[in-house]
Amino acid sequence: MADPDRLADLPDQRAVFRRAVPFLAGHRAALALTVVLNLAGAGAAVGVTASIGRVIDAAGGGDRPALIRRALLLLLLVVGSGVLAWLSRYWLVRTGEHLLAALRERATAAVGAAPLRFLEAHPSGELLRRLTGEINGLASFAAGTLPDLVTAATVLLLTVVMLALYSWPLTVLLLLAFLPPALLTVRAFHHRAGPVYAEVAAAEAAVAADFAESLPAQEQLRTSGSVPRWLDRFARANERLLEAQSTEVRTELRLNRLALIQAGCVAGLLVLSAVLVGRGALSVGAAVVFVLATRDVFHRFEDLAGAIGDAREAQVRLARLLDLVRATRQHGATGSVRTADALPPRGELRLRGVGFGHRHDQRVIDELTLTVPAGERLVVAGGTGSGKSTLGKLLAGLYVPDAGSVRFAGHDIALVDSALLRSRIVLVPQEVHLVDGTLAENLAMSASRPDRAAVERTVELLGLTEWVDSLPYGLDTEVGTRTLSAGERQLVAVARAALTDPAVLILDEATAGVDRMTAARIEEALAALAADRTLIVIAHRADTIARGRRLLTMPDGRLTDIVRETAEESRSPAER
Numbered sequence: 001m002a003d004p005d006r007l008a009d010l011p012d013q014r015a016v017f018r019r020a021v022p023f024l025a026g027h028r029a030a031l032a033l034t035v036v037l038n039l040a041g042a043g044a045a046v047g048v049t050a051s052i053g054r055v056i057d058a059a060g061g062g063d064r065p066a067l068i069r070r071a072l073l074l075l076l077l078v079v080g081s082g083v084l085a086w087l088s089r090y091w092l093v094r095t096g097e098h099l100l101a102a103l104r105e106r107a108t109a110a111v112g113a114a115p116l117r118f119l120e121a122h123p124s125g126e127l128l129r130r131l132t133g134e135i136n137g138l139a140s141f142a143a144g145t146l147p148d149l150v151t152a153a154t155v156l157l158l159t160v161v162m163l164a165l166y167s168w169p170l171t172v173l174l175l176l177a178f179l180p181p182a183l184l185t186v187r188a189f190h191h192r193a194g195p196v197y198a199e200v201a202a203a204e205a206a207v208a209a210d211f212a213e214s215l216p217a218q219e220q221l222r223t224s225g226s227v228p229r230w231l232d233r234f235a236r237a238n239e240r241l242l243e244a245q246s247t248e249v250r251t252e253l254r255l256n257r258l259a260l261i262q263a264g265c266v267a268g269l270l271v272l273s274a275v276l277v278g279r280g281a282l283s284v285g286a287a288v289v290f291v292l293a294t295r296d297v298f299h300r301f302e303d304l305a306g307a308i309g310d311a312r313e314a315q316v317r318l319a320r321l322l323d324l325v326r327a328t329r330q331h332g333a334t335g336s337v338r339t340a341d342a343l344p345p346r347g348e349l350r351l352r353g354v355g356f357g358h359r360h361d362q363r364v365i366d367e368l369t370l371t372v373p374a375g376e377r378l379v380v381a382g383g384t385g386s387g388k389s390t391l392g393k394l395l396a397g398l399y400v401p402d403a404g405s406v407r408f409a410g411h412d413i414a415l416v417d418s419a420l421l422r423s424r425i426v427l428v429p430q431e432v433h434l435v436d437g438t439l440a441e442n443l444a445m446s447a448s449r450p451d452r453a454a455v456e457r458t459v460e461l462l463g464l465t466e467w468v469d470s471l472p473y474g475l476d477t478e479v480g481t482r483t484l485s486a487g488e489r490q491l492v493a494v495a496r497a498a499l500t501d502p503a504v505l506i507l508d509e510a511t512a513g514v515d516r517m518t519a520a521r522i523e524e525a526l527a528a529l530a531a532d533r534t535l536i537v538i539a540h541r542a543d544t545i546a547r548g549r550r551l552l553t554m555p556d557g558r559l560t561d562i563v564r565e566t567a568e569e570s571r572s573p574a575e576r
Contacts, residue, residue, distance in 0.1 A: 001082060001153050006121065006122075006327075007126065007130070007323055007327055008120055008318075008323055009101030009202035009205075009320045010195070010198040010199070010202060011198075011199075011320055011322070011323035012193055012319065012323075013198070013315055013316060013319045013555065016256045016315055016318050016319045016322065017315070017318070019322055020318060020322060023099065023101065023102065023106065026102070026207075027095055027098060027099055027102075030091065030094070030095040030098070033442075034088060034091040034092045034095055035090035035092055036152055037084060037087050038088040038092070038150055038151065039149070039154060040088075040156075041084030041085045041087070041088045041159050041471050042151065042155045042157075043158060044077050044080045044081035044084055045081045045085070045155050045158075046158040046159050046162050046293075047076045047077045048074065048078055048081055049159070049162070049275060049289060049292050049293050049310035050162055050289060050293075050295060051070060051074040051077055052074065052175065052285075052288065052289065052292060053166075053285035053289030053354045054068065054070045054285075054287055055070045055071055055074055055291075056283075056284060056288050057283055057284070057285035057286075058070050059286055060131075060285070063466075064561060070308065076548040080349055082463075085151070088150075089151075092142075092146060092147045092150060093143050093146075093147060094263060095351070096139075096142030096143065096146060096438055097139065097142065099141070099142075099257040100135055100138055100139050100142060103135065104131070104515065105133055105444075106325065107130070107135070107311060107321060107324055107325055107328075108131055109322070110324070110325050110327055110328035111131065111325050111538060113134075113328065113418065114327075114328040115339075115398070115399070115400060115424065116393060116496055117358075117396040117399055117400070118328065119325070119486050121417075123207045123209040123213060123214050124209070124213060125205070125209025125210065125211070125212035126205050126206075126208075126209050126289075126401050127324070128209075128212060129204065129205040129208045129209065129527075130205070130321055130324045131321055131324075131502070132202065133205070133208065134316075134317040134318075134320050134321045136143045136320065137313070137314065137317045138314055138317050138318060138321070141310055141311070141314040141317075142315070143312070144310075145307050145314075146314075146450055148303055148307055149303075149307035149308075149310075150306065152301075152303040152304045152307065153300075153302050153304055155296070156297060156300040156301060158261060159293050159296055159297050159300070160175070160297065161292050162289075162293065163245070163289075163290065163293050163294070163297075166286050166289060166290065167282065167286065167290070169173040169274070170276075170282075170290065172211060173272075174265065174269060174294060174297075176445060177264075177265050177268060178261060178262075178265045178297075178298070178301075180424070181261050182258055182261050182301060182305075184425065185254065185255065185257050185258055185261070185305075186255070186258075186305050186308060187487050188254065189252075189254050189255055189305070189308070189309070190308060190312065191250065192251050193251055193256075193308075193309060193312040193313075194243050194250050194315070195310055196244070196247050196251050196349060197248065197312050197315075198311040198316045198319075199244045199247070200245060200248050200313075201313075201316050201317060201320060202244075203240045203241035203243075203245075205242060206237045206240065207234070207237045207238055207241050209442065210230075210233060210234050210237050211234065212282060212380055212477065212535050214234070235253045235310070242524045245297070245416070251309075252309050255267070255305050255309070258301070258305055259304055260303070262298040262301075262302065263269060265293075265294070265298065266294065266295065266298065269290065269291065269294050273287040273290055273291060274287075276281075276532055277411075277559075277572050278450060279470070281368065285331035286530040292333070309421075309534060318454055326465060342425060343408070343409060343411060344409045344503075345410050345424070345503055345530050346374045346375075346376055346409075346503045347409025347410070348371060348372060348373050348406075348408075348409065348534075349370075349371070349372040349393075349395060349406070349407070349481070349504060349534065350371045350372070351368055351369055351370040351371075351394075351404065351407075352369055352404050352408050353368070353369055353403060353405075354367070354368045354369070354394060354401045354403065354405070354406060355367060355401060355402050355403035355404055356390060356394060356399060356403075357400050357404050358390075359404060361400070362392045364385075364387040365387045365390060365391060365394070365555070367403075367404075367565075368391075368404075368557045369404075369557075370557065371560065372395075372504075372534060372536065373534075374503070374532055374534055375532040375533065375534060375539075375550045375561055376534050376535075376536075376549065376550065377535045377548050377550075378535070378536045378537070378546045378548060378549070378550050378552060379536075379537050379538075379539055379548030379550070379552070379553070379562065380392070380536065380537070380539070380551075380552045380554060381538075381540060381545055381551060381552070381553055382553055383541060386554040386555040387554050387555050388508075388538045388554050389430070389509075389538060389549070391538075392427055392508045392536070392538050393427065394406055395425065395427075395504070395536065396426070396427035396506055397413040397414070397416070397418075397425060397426050398427065399528075400414050407501070408421075408424060408425065408504070409503075413425070419447065422447045422500075423447040423448070423500060423502065424495035424502055424503045424504065425502055425503065425504040425506070426447075426497040426500050426502040426504070426506065427504055427506040427508060428490070428493045428494055428496075428497050428505070428506065428507045428508060429493070429508050430508050432486075432489035432492060432493040433481050433489075433491055434479055434481045434489060434492065435480070436480045436509070437466075437478070437491070438473075438475065438476050438478055439468065439471065439475050439476070439477050439479050439481065440452060440455055440475040440476060441493060442479060442492055443455045443458075443475070443496060443499065444499070445496060446496045446497070446499040446500040447500045448499055448501065450498050450499045454499060455475065455490050455495075455499065456475070458495055458498050458499050459475075459495060461498070462491075462494065462495055464491060464495065467488070467491065475521070481554040487515075494507075497549050502533070503533065503534060504533075504534040504535075505533060505535050505536070506536045506537075507535070507536070507537045507538065507540070509536045509538055509539055545562065548562050549561070549562060550562060570575070
């Protein structure tokens with residue numbers, strides 16, 4: 001059995017930014033403009049500091065014209081620095097938001113195209129966390145920390161270059177005194193922060209998953225008295241998150257050692273500058289520039305070091321998101337059959353030696369061979385756990401067999417484009433979910449994208465007009481999963497399927513939630529939609545079985561003809 005790829009709680013973070021480069025396609029021009037603006041803004045900011053020293057030297061030398069020129073230049077640099085800083089930040093944030101929007105769409109599309117087996121293997125809360133929480137965290141980083149990080153790095157580099165032009169020996173001494181202990185501190189933090197932030201992200205996802213998955217089950221939890229047990233489970237997940245966040249705080253506090261290193265370097269620089277000025281080896285203006293620039297270097301380095309923590313957290317978030325894209329990309333459509341002309345509108349279904357299991361050590365279906373001719377009316381029956389619903393999902397292409405193949409009209413459905421396959425084979429599941437919107441909007445959610453007139457015709461054809469008219473606003477009634485009963489949701493799903501007009505319609509006990517008369521009317525209407533439509537009904541009720549032509553009994557795969565004359569005798573007393 002080919003097990004689905006599992007998402008890692010702590011995915012590989014190596015070369016994560018390099019792996020994200022393909023997602024920059026279409027945004028390179030905006031990124032180039034952002035880099036140019038940032039360099040110009042940083043250069044102007046460094047120029048402000050250098051101009052201050054020149055103004056002081058001109059004032060000390062009594063050169064009034066030079067003082068006026070340098071003061072005007074300083075004013076121009078201050079204004080230009082502010083404007084360029086605003087523009088560079090705006091473009092950086094704008095480009096980052098566009099990149100994240102594209103990444104969000106890419107990841108959502110990947111999850112939407114992933115096989116059912118992959119989705120079933122992961123908690124919905126975990127997938128939701130990666131599609132929303134991780135991207136929201138990246139958005140906060142792009143809008144807040146990233147501009148400061150880029151500006152701090154650029155200004156820091158240019159400031160060091162400027163200091164070296166003033167006095168390279170003094171600059172070298174400054175760097176030798178500050179960089180080794182500062183880099184050791186940052187390196188220790190960087191080494192520890194990766195696993196810490198990864199554990200925080202995984203713990204947050206676990207809390208979100210526990211909470212999100214409990215909401216639909218609240219009624220069952222309360223009626224069964226299981227709320228305390230669920231609260232205990234949630235408390236354990238919450239305790240894990242608390243411990244992870246406490247470790248995160250302790251790790252980030254390690255960066256406070258930089259303040260002590262900075263204080264010592266500033267004190268040493270002040271003493272050394274005073275000595276050099278007293279000996280005439282350094283002008284007052286140059287000394288002021290060194291003090292101001294050094295403080296700026298320290299502050300920028302501190303900002304840079306603080307932003308590294310946010311950058312490491314963003315790196316973890318990006319790694320988790322890319323891990324989701326990677327895992328789902330491997331399941332992307334490989335269909336070589338992509339056009340409607342390549343796949344007939346009607347055809348037989350054929351299974352050859354199909355095997356499938358949800359666990360590697362046990363197969364639900366094993367070596368099943370079956371041919372379902374076009375226009376057949378097949379009923380699949382069997383006990384609980386016999387593989388009826390699994391077979392329906394295999395026939396619909398929602399599961400890929402572990403062994404053998406499923407073919408429609410001679411084509412392996414694993415090689416058929418998913419959109420094209422959905423127009424040929426439709427499965428109506430046991431559990432039907434609706435989106436918040438009108439009944440008409442929910443009915444129109446089918447592969448054929450029908451208009452209002454088509455929806456109204458199908459409602460009438462299926463005999464659902466009376467039910468629709470009983471709703472407050474007919475087709476314009478606002479509905480949702482919680483506002484319609486299970487039987488009413490099944491009516492919506494059957495109407496959706498009819499609107500698609502598929503070659504094969506599979507009903508997975510889809511009429512179990514409606515009364516017997518309505519179920520019979522729906523099945524008869526579906527059979528009348530097209531004489532050559534294949535109808536496969538997964539059922540357990542005798543009256544549903546009686547309306548089929550052939551019966552497939554699971555799990556042994558025995559195929560027999562249905563004798564209608566004895567159908568009434570097969571019904572239990574409760575069903576008669």
